[in-house]
Amino acid sequence: MADVFWLIPFPPALSALVLILFGRVLSKRWVTIQACGAVFVSLVLSLLSFGGLLGASSEAGPLLKTLFPWIRAGAFRADFAFQFDPLAAVMVLVVTGVGFLIHVYSVGYMAHDKGYTRFFSYLNLFMFAMLILVLASNMVLMFVGWEGVGLCSYLLIGFWFERKSAADAGKKAFIVNRIGDAGFLIGLLFLLTVVGSSDFTAIGGAVQSGTIGAGLATLIALLLFVGATGKSAQIPLYIWLPDAMEGPTPVSALIHAATMVTAGVYMVARLNPLFSLSVPAGSVVAIVGAATAVFAATMALTQNDIKRVLAYSTISQLGYMFLGCGVGAYAAGIFHLVTHAFFKSLLFLSAGSVIHALSGEQDMRKMGGLRKYLPRTYKPFLVGAIAISGVPFLSGFFSKDAILTSAFAQGRYALWALGLAGAVMTAFYMFRLIFLTFHGEERLTPEAKHHLHESPKVMTVPLAILAFFSIVAGYVGLPAILGERADLFRRFLEPAIKPAGDGHLSLGSEGLLILASVAAAFLGILISYWFYIRNPRVPETLAARLPWAHKLLTNKYFVDEAVGAVIIRPLVRGSELVYTGFDLKVIDGALNGSAAVAGLMGRVLSAFQTGFVKDYAVVFLLGIALILGVLLF
Amino acid sequence: MSIPASYFFILSLVLFVLGIIAFFVKRDLISQFMAVEVMLNSANLAFLALARAAGFADAQAIVFFVITVAAAEASIGLAIVLLIFRRKKSIRTADLNSMKG
């Protein structure tokens, strides 16, 4: 039953092809059925494959299927081949499941958009690329998917390309990603020279047999992680993700919350033997993750655009995932990836529902009191906020707690503290968002108020489904306090992910840590309540008291400006200089110069053509003398 | 004793060189044309002398043809000179440079 896994990417691929080629002549109804249907087929195939895997033994190793031989160059082979193991199963379920729900949601959200067919063709194309990424059995093919999702991200961020800000955002995303990809490629090349193949099984074997030394492993791991920072928006390459909110909200939900940005985490988890081998690399991953988690959370505290808050939140949560992987708790990182996919896409889609209801308004300062008008949007949104804040019994609590506990167990107390601080801030800004949008006094413009309406079922039903999963998904990964065997998730992933690090905690310590997480969550919620419901004046006074802090946060620490000044402007200036100094002067000069030389030669030679026969005769004579001389001597 | 062929040959060489010098010294078309005729004749002489020394009996026929063709060429050439004179009212070569450049 699991043998069907290699078919999973192809229904969306086929659908995308049909839509790209014939989309113009297809009816909207057909496009809807085809696009959503294709993803649904992939979802069914994923479920079947997953079912097949459940019954299989864990010693068998991954299922492999080579579709066709692709690159054969001497001893180097990279085939178009898929592999299926528990990690891949988890990923395809998330991608196709959440993907399907978002496709359905988009039917409602994009219903009035004139680029409806184009949107679905890109969305399907994205699904194809992402599925290739997670199913690839070698890194070269994974890189194909990696780049493919980057392309679709560009196309979808800049979907409304007539808006300059959207087009710029698309470019920014692609270029920053590219910078990460450079690191990825270099790491890949090193890997290839050492291991000789980019197959994951070969890499695992090379680590086990000791072919890769620890030093080289560190180098490769760090380079690959550079790629992950680009794709998964960590420090320093996160700057594209907030701007990516220019795209339609379903895009933000699918690509920039649930799937594409998690590709970096997936890559680290997939290469866990390599990352475990190198302790410094793991530390770097964990530190960057923790730092990003906190850094992004601070920026989310003061944002006024509802989608920007969620964007920074995504960056922050991705930091948590990397924190988990960095301390060796790869399963915990993936666990958080799964739960985050549910509640973050839920949050984005709900935000989209709010924006749709307000006819495009995204500024929270112009919202408020929407609770009574949009109940079917408010309830799922609240569930998502509670989940992400780490309130017990919802999924976010279990996954975040798993990460923080592992960090503490490894003795990384500083990282644990950072994570905890981040959790407080997460709860705070999420509930700030809730209070500003749905509670309190109404600050709507009369226009918006007039058109206020709840979203159609096709949009609210996916919200409900995602809310359901945001609640229950956590129960597959119960903490060790309830028994060693309770962590079904980690056990399921064991064939693919060998746990690293051997921190063990007593049950008492673990209980205390859980208590700390819970306390952090409630602290954040309470402070937010105080600030925005009880004492709405407090934020303003605080901002007035610490103007510089407020300015720093609201302007995102001026990072974009810094990048512009330090990197972009010198590059542009340098390019201009090179253009005028070298391109125009030297290259054009050489070309024009050679033409000028030809002209000059022509003029010189035509000076010989005086028109006088006698002059020509002189030349004849000299020529005869010369030729005779050459012939004779 | 017959006259050695080399004497004729040297004579023809001298005539040829004189023809060349005449071509460059003269400034009008007709005289230059006459110099060309001198050169032609010197070539005829050389040919006949050397052919006789080498035992090539057909040389006379060939020289016959040369003379004939030279005659035809001279008539056409002179016709052209007349035309040029009609057009430019001068046969000084210094005036004939419309093919310049």
Add this chain to the structure above:
Amino acid sequence: MMIIVFFALAIMCTGSVLGMVFSRNQATSALLLVLAFASLGGLFGLLGAGFLAVVQVIIYAGAIMVLFIFVIMMINLREGISREKRAWTIVLSCATALVILGEILFAARGAVPEAAGEAGVTPTELGRLLFTKYLYPFEITSVLILAALVGAIVLVKKRES
């Protein structure tokens, strides 16, 4: 005895050509050339080409040079044309011509056979040659002369305006 005739003819020929070079008057040059070609005809006769000698005198000296004189008279220049003014051209061309002379001499040394060969070809034999071995050139040359004739007339004909 023949040597003396040779040298006489040679000196006459060279002398007249030299005279042609130095003369300023085209008519004088033409007449001098007539003399030169006539002596050349004599030299042809010395070489055993009797028929050719006569042909040379009749055609070259008699017809071609007469043509030249006709044209000179038609052009009717009042004053003679002075020699080339640019001295360097003369010097250069003289030098080059002498260089060529030297080269040809050098090439030809030892290559000129001394044997005198037969006494010559009689007109009969020449005729036979012309009509057998060299028939094609003969016929074609006659067409050529016709073409030259017609061409000359067409070229110089005054337009009927």
